[in-house]
Amino acid sequence: MIKVSVIGTGNVATHFISVFEKSDTTEIIQIYNHNNESLKRFSKFNTTTKLDDLKPADLFLICIKDDKVEGLVKKMNVNGVVAHTSGSVPLLDSPNRDAVFYPLQTFSKDKNISFKDLPLCIETENESDRHILKSLADSIRAKAYNVNSRQRQELHLAAVFVCNFVNHLYHIGHEICSEKDLPFDILRPLIQETADKINFKNPKEAQTGPAKRKDQSTINRHINQLENPVYKELYRYLTTSIQKTYE
Amino acid sequence: MIKVSVIGTGNVATHFISVFEKSDTTEIIQIYNHNNESLKRFSKFNTTTKLDDLKPADLFLICIKDDKVEGLVKKMNVNGVVAHTSGSVPLLDSPNRDAVFYPLQTFSKDKNISFKDLPLCIETENESDRHILKSLADSIRAKAYNVNSRQRQELHLAAVFVCNFVNHLYHIGHEICSEKDLPFDILRPLIQETADKINFKNPKEAQTGPAKRKDQSTINRHINQLENPVYKELYRYLTTSIQKTYE
Known part of the structure; x- marks a missing residue:
């Protein structure tokens, strides 16, 4: 005991x-x-x-x-x-x-x-x-x-990315749905599958989307669609970060 | 048929x-x-x-x-x-x-x-x-x-945030683990729980972490820990975006 x-x-x-x-x-x-x-x-x-x-x-x-x-x-x-x-x-x-x-x-x-x-x-x-x-x-x-303590600090940092920051992206998705009269439920299977997928391939291989395939016309349209200037910048930064990963 | x-x-x-x-x-x-x-x-x-x-x-x-x-x-x-x-x-x-x-x-x-x-x-x-x-x-x-087509464009944008961008944050977590000799497995339950949690409360209420609680000393230490300048900027932007959400 x-x-x-x-x-x-x-x-x-x-x-x-x-x-x-x-x-x-x-x-x-x-x-x-x-x-x-x-x-x-x-x-x-x-x-x-x-x-x-x-x-x-x-x-x-x-x-x-x-x-x-x-x-x-x-x-x-x-x-x-x-x-x-x-x-x-x-x-x-x-x-x-x-x-x-x-x-x-x-x-x-x-x-x-x-x-x-x-x-x-x-x-x-x-x-x-x-x-x-x-x-x-x-x-x-x-x-x-x-x-050890040094590793734990790194884990804590990694946890901020995969938990706190991820949750904020869920919030942005939720906000877009609310503003356009769409039920957030429609995004749930995608959110679940995105989390599941990395149990089968590592996240670098699992990456998809306009940033990864350098689909500049979709990227531009998305940035135009966003009304919140902070989200516009965030979209640009995340796109840049994805593109630098696959350079 | x-x-x-x-x-x-x-x-x-x-x-x-x-x-x-x-x-x-x-x-x-x-x-x-x-x-x-x-x-x-x-x-x-x-x-x-x-x-x-x-x-x-x-x-x-x-x-x-x-x-x-x-x-x-x-x-x-x-x-x-x-x-x-x-x-x-x-x-x-x-x-x-x-x-x-x-x-x-x-x-x-x-x-x-x-x-x-x-x-x-x-x-x-x-x-x-x-x-x-x-x-x-x-x-x-x-x-x-x-x-309709206008709503679908918004959904597509929301999907980029909750799927493509989320996956990129998983990748950053994966990279931090690899560089510090930590198994990525250690992050999996957190990733799963973060995705599950928003089935019980909406993402705005589910938000936690140093950005949300304005823990500036942890934020500064995390930015210092990051070696990749793109990730540093991303950390700053995501933190700003979270803080503006709760202003």
Whole structure:
């Protein structure tokens, strides 16, 4: 049984608490938030608003805002492994046994996430602590990857492109449909197939469209069609970037 | 039984031929290509290299390059409906019964596509021809939408954003992984979840990431991390576009 305490009560914390609760090999010892109000949802667990009152555990999982992680961990003085869950924060150098347990996934408040095969990027200050994080990943059927801080920063950057930026392009498609009285549903099979396709060929080979085939008359017409000047520029830049890729 | 002849032997033609062949309510009358070599793969069907030799059919489906469609259709003189399959070509004004049967999907040479619920954008010169296209869509279990030429041009533009441009962002993620010795597999669950998520909330609400939360220190670090100057600019533009959306 892995004894784990969760520091934080936000989105990521809530998803982890929910999956730890379901796991037969994980025991939630305590949940911390500095604000008592946020702990009310978790009243069936032992909770605390004081770092000094943290009970012993194998692992303390830090699920708080990136820019608060270092300050909080440096105030902690515990015996277990202290693992943060942030993609952009390096492995810390606190008085604790520092580690990273970064889930490479996008978490929404009201949508369940499957932890099965979810990539968990693991890094530890002490080699001997690695097995605790690996066991925790196994206990929720996630997939552990050894990823150092430099690699994790690159992954975080890659994630911005394939998740945050991709979602913004979905939004542009959604906006075009709304403005022209077309149902967004009409784009859904295409969105799904575009995501599926790269499981069969790599994205460089999967590229299609006017930019790739240098169909300048369609490109010009599209830029004219766009009314939003920011989207016009974005269309030009994405087209340039595709064309430079295949030069 | 809908009698259909397919004009062209490329990617889109091949997918349509394959699904028509499986349908109990569709009969392939003939396949045309000006080049005899391209027809060899289809020797089990009646084929022709001459437009003048086209046999009578309910529908002639034009699956050739966008910029060749108009020239070819104007050379045809047939009795059935002549429907092109191109997103960017308007409804033609040829001597034939012109129509459009545009599948909003990305087709790959070596990957099967499910036609079930695939959106087919239908437009006809004569209102009375609409039912033929609707029946053809039904016969392959696709979903017919009435979409006029102006709307279709907008859909084509939207498709470039949510398919072609999205795929390019996948490519950038893939390149970052390759360069840093990280397996691209680690990004796949995130890519899948990003595409799934917009079935539960609209993309504007689903947006996350440093641009959305105005995390300027992460944005600056990411731009510094990128070595390719085109990607740097792209990162900046996408960030600006996201931020303007939430102003």
